[in-house]
Amino acid sequence: MFETIILLLDATLRVSTPLLLLALAGLFSERSGVVNIALEGKLLAAAFAAAATAFATDSVWLGMLAGMATGVMMSLIHGFASITHRGDQIVSGTAINMLAAGLTITLGRYWFEMGGQTPALSGNQRFQAITLPLAEMLENVPVIGALYSKLLSGHTLLVYLAFAMVPLSWWILQRTRFGLRLRAVGENPHSVDTAGISVTWLRYRALIIAGILAGIAGAYLSTGHAAGFVPNMSAGKGFIALAALIFGKWRPVPVMLGCLLFGFLDALAVRLQGVELPVVGEVPVQAIEVLPYVLTVLLLAGFIGKAVGPKAVGQPYVKSR
Amino acid sequence: MNNNKLPAWINVLLLPLLNLLMAFAVSALVFIAVDVNPVEAASLMIQGALGYQEGVGYTLYYATNFIFTGLAVAVAFSAGLFNIGGEGQAYIGGLGTGLMCLALDASMPFWVIFPVSMLGGMLFGALWALIPAYLQAYRGSHVVITTIMFNFIASSLMVYLMVNVLKPDGEMSAVSRLIGENARLPMMDEILGWFGIAFDPSPLNFSFFIALAALVMVWLLLWHTRWGYAIRALGANPTAASYGGINPKRLTVIVMLISGGLAGLLGMNEVAGYSHQLRLDFVAGYGFTGIAVALIGRGHPIGILFASLLFGVLFQGGNELSFEYPNVDREMVEVVQALVVLFSGALSLMLVKPVEKIYLAITAAKADKLKAQEA
Amino acid sequence: MSQARPQSPLALELRGIEKRFGDVHANRDINLQVPAGTIHGIIGENGAGKSTLMNIIYGFYEADSGEILVEGQRQTITSSREAIAAGIGMVHQHFMLVDNFTVLENVILGAEEGGLLAGSLRKARKELTRLAEEYQLDVPLDATIEELPVGLQQRVEILKALYRGAKVLILDEPTGVLTPQETDHLFRILDALRQQGVTILLITHKLREILAVTDNVSVMRQGAMVGHVKTADTDKEALAELMVGRKVRLKVEKGPAKPGEVLMSTRDLTYTDDRGVDMLKSVNIDIRAGEVVGIAGVSGNGQSELMEALAGILVPSKGEIRIGSHHITPEAPSDPKSVRAMKVGHVPEDRLAMGLVKSFSAEESAILGFHEQAQYNGPVLSKPKAIEAKCRALMEEWDVRPPNPKLRSSLFSGGNQQKLIIAREVDQNPDVLMIGQPTRGVDIGAIEYIHKRIIDMRDQGKGVLLVSVELDEILALSDRIVVMFDGNIVGEVPADKANERILGMMMANVIPDELKAGETL
Amino acid sequence: ADFKPAVAYDTAGKHDKSFNQAVYENGVIAFNKDKGVKVFEYVPSNDTQREQGLERMARRGYSPIVVVGFNYAASLEKVAKKYPETDFVIIDSVVDLPNVKSLVFAEHEGSFLVGALAAMKSETQKVGFIGGMDIPLIRKFACGYEQGVKHVSGDAEVFQNMTGSTPAAFADPVRGAELAKSQFSRGADIVFAAAGGTGNGVYQAAKDEGKFAIGVDSNQNHLHPGTMLTSMVKRVGFTTYKVFEEYQAGNFSAGIQANGLADGGIEWALDEYNRDLISAEDEAQLNAIAKKIIAGEIVVHDYMADNSCKY
């Protein structure tokens, strides 16, 4: 039993990682006042770019760079429409999601002629699992050994990076000048503007950070977790991340907990497919799959706590008022 | 989007057309990038979509879907609500239509099943919009987020129902049984046949007329009834609307129900009209295309009709293209669609200022000339 | 009009400032000289262009042309950053604070030193403690803005400017939201700042305040500067005349009122807003047939909430409203539609936010609230001809220009929008007409016409409830005047006993001696 | 009808390294190379496009039209009725119409063989099965595999997981990898994936963890030499090729054609990539079992016969 739980949690960490990176991406952009329903598209595009580049250059690092660059590019399109030209943030986000879904397959098919997939990646083209120091030595220590060497050790670098991003994001938001301004611009952009700070540039920077994080998430998906890109491999993760962002009320640590919860549900759902449980019988996997969405709706409805986003989120900034 | 300094024809026709042109220009670059000659592709698409009867049939069949989902988005939008859940509402609406057909086809004649399945579709679609609507109106959660969530919930629910409930024993794909002949809508070739007009068979069916009727009804509703007045007032100025005795909460719910009901009509075309069975994913993104359609059509039924035709051409032409070019697939059309949403929706304000400048410069030059002539 | 060159050095000088917003010429060839260490008042009617000018000085808007000189140096100020660097600070009409930040965070926003906050916060805390002592500007530094009353929020804004080393401080209508005591405190602060050599630009509508604290006054009208005077050399009447370009003191011809039965009344009416603040506290008021009841008060003391509660827009949290035979209580609340059905007309205070829908055509705005009436509707479809005919008739009767029912509501001027709204409400022949700020931003001809129609309503035996920030208007039209302060009714004065002094005292929650005798209370 | 061959793949596309790819490489490409006849190909991008694609091919006079996968059954039934002059071939499903040939395979027999091999090779005596979409066809693989394992080693444990209940379950390598990892962590050292594209994730996970995997449909041994123990080859490509050949010669017949071990429609793959992994005695034992199955001495239960796995 203990073993099973450890393994489930182990899978949870792997599955939560892209959610976490994405949710933090969403956190930066939404705290700056830009709704980010484009996370899904950014993830997908970055995953494709990372896998394609890793394959072409035989370097997972170049792949990740390409993923980040793609995430940033998507963010810049997002910003160009919704910051510079004050377009609707939801509409531009939807456009980016569609663009990513179409373009990845179109280009993938053209380049690799494999129905939109990239070739399978191996060796240097992928992030390999890292064994933490002492993991092998501690393996047989009861409880702690399993926790350390089975659960914490043996993930790819990006998993650790994603979790390290949580305190870092918190620190940036709460302890730095940039963070203060970022939070302010999402609450009351007029206050930022009258303080002589450019609302536009601040929001662009937030979106660029979001692009970088979404890019890493994409790289993780196609070169860390999986070994190559398959069409639509984002499979709604962008929206689950959005749900986790709301669930965590736009704060890094609760957002992480949200991602872990949703990741856990996913890991659980995978393992429960077609399995008869004692007492309850076979739980429809769909019922577990929808839990993140249902929980988020309940939260939004104020039935479990209350989620109130940054005040200025979703509104293009116009000077006069 | 409207600019007071520009005459209506620029606002309503020229600017949307320019936005569309930009989207097409960028799309052409993508075509070139994958070694497809965009001019050739365009002509092939138009030929495939409009060049022969069956192609026209397919184009209008797709357009039927877009009219439903486009209207759904537009009606909600005129009340200031961004219903991004057309996808889920259409899915559940189609379920409603399908269930009615499956339940009644053994015992009832067409003239009973037809209205019941149509109402069933609208009702199910409306119900799927009800919870997000209620939460927006009474609990302050944002309809954009909740409808996104409800799209996913719909999709999981449908998988469950299709796999565990509706799939006949021994069937491997997750599809329901076929509905009886008496539950199917007449195909267009049959209908035209009654009038002695020959038309090649295509998926185009009676739903097209339902869609046209929906366009007229929505137009009447929004611009020629007191309820439409209330809806538009709510969208344009909620404070003034509530001052004017309009209950914003109740109206929000009602508008979302109408919107969901319109999306739910998609089932008439897909289930009762074309595939004659419930299948997984029959909505196939039409709900999202509805956003693009409503944006280009500027929320007006006439605009939506033209935008739906445009997307019908893109979809059918795109299929044709994927048949001819190994490099091209339906995703190519999705790219075009994305660019249209980007330029016509998110970047719709980009060209206003430049166009205004040019227009004012031209009128000023004209005025100068007139003055010079007078002098 | 030119300004005599003052003796002391200039802190700020403007030369030929021009600004247009599309068709609106908000600032026309503005010249202004502000001597250092003085308080300079700027007055003008709503929409005269005061805020626009201040925003240009603060770099928030960029002037189309013109020059700004700070301490004799020409400065290019194209952003707030440059204005701040030039030593200009501004307290906006609407505060520019982040509600869920602490005072300290708000103060350092944009003035942080280095990439990390800790140092800036420490330094700011020290500096603010010093400033607070020096200028009596105490604020709890670690409280969040949303916890603070407006008066304190304003101090935060002032602190923000001082922290940035402002030598020129602009205050845009700082007293509109303040109680008289808070206003007094503010003026003491301003005085202290002046002593320290800070130059202050003060925008206000209140002539009394101008006379009380400023050294010089400039007057704006329709985007232009129409006068610069030394405060010591002028008086209220002269300023008012400059402001509106005519002799003030409206005379409204009216006979004595013949009050009849009570048409609308409230008993212990209490309204608590979303934040849990009681905006109305046990208000009792009666409106009788054939009288005009005026409500005076500093804006924000519950007048708006009273009207909206009576109109059914706000649901009272305690007490009762009676309209004719109807009783409206928190348990049996009403709504705007039902209140209209009880023959109550309502002209809201803010015509653009509430009175009409800007994107609607005039004819559509002209039926707002009555769009469900049988005269405009068939069984299903509406009757466009009937709607157009009604709008045309109203436009003709009230001289709304241009008389085009198809024109978008936003394309009419403020006065014409207002006429259309009042016409709509009066046309329904209500028993009670509630009317807020009837002549805000309306030209003289229209003011006179509107005033005449209000008196006509009264003389036809209707009850009129009038809310206005213009004491002149209240005094000219009302038969009884009720004064509100902090959600309470301070007292009531018959029109023939009222004057500005009495009302002014009551608006500050002071009962004048002559009323204490108790004849009306 | 004239010989104008066409193939409609499933949505996974012709490069799924598995089922569709087998048709593509061993059917379409090989036929083209050998006979110089170009085969028209079509890949729908979603379920709703199947019907439109079939209709269009029929209208353009293609015949025979080979449709790959049971997902086509519903669409084919409609289109084949509409175009009685056109001949169709469906793989993996039965459509009972006079112009449709249904190719079905004895997957249970092949699965039995690879199950037996897994049991011989497993050190932990725990082996895994990962299916794609949870449907009777995939259960058929699972059931045969389980029987094969038990045949060799009655005590061995077989873990079974399905990836999902929609066609997407055949194209989800990430989930496949997760499932494989969970089975490895429970002690399995060999997994057999009957999951289309999802299998790629399974094989990758096996390689990452240093375990064995068994491929399916195509010969997938080359994907990860040293990791791929063998592949349960369903020779759909070869069979497609044969159908084309027959059609060209003018002897096409509708009806059900079953392919199994006996006729070479099903086999287990042994090539240079897994030669080193299979000992001579294992090979001999496996071939012996195969012979017994062909001879009917071992009866492998077909799950789809009674929708249960009781043997």
Ligand SMILES: Nc1ncnc2c1ncn2[C@@H]1O[C@H](COP(=O)(O)OP(=O)(O)OP(=O)(O)O)[C@@H](O)[C@H]1O
């Ligand atoms: N951003 C803007 N866009 C368009 N018009 C504007 C803008 N800001 C101000 N105006 C217009 O410029 C004119 C001057 O406005 P301004 O706010 O300066 O007046 P004000 O004197 O401050 O009035 P108030 O006393 O009501 O505050 C008005 O007609 C106003 O409508």
Ligand SMILES: Nc1ncnc2c1ncn2[C@@H]1O[C@H](COP(=O)(O)OP(=O)(O)OP(=O)(O)O)[C@@H](O)[C@H]1O
């Ligand atoms: N913010 C604005 N944007 C666009 N047009 C405006 C704006 N403000 C005013 N206008 C237009 O400018 C014109 C003049 O408006 P304004 O309110 O200044 O008139 P006015 O002379 O004050 O008339 P009135 O005395 O009736 O209020 C009107 O046609 C009005 O529609």
Ligand SMILES: [Mg+2]
């Ligand atoms: Mg102002």
Ligand SMILES: [Mg+2]
């Ligand atoms: Mg005006």
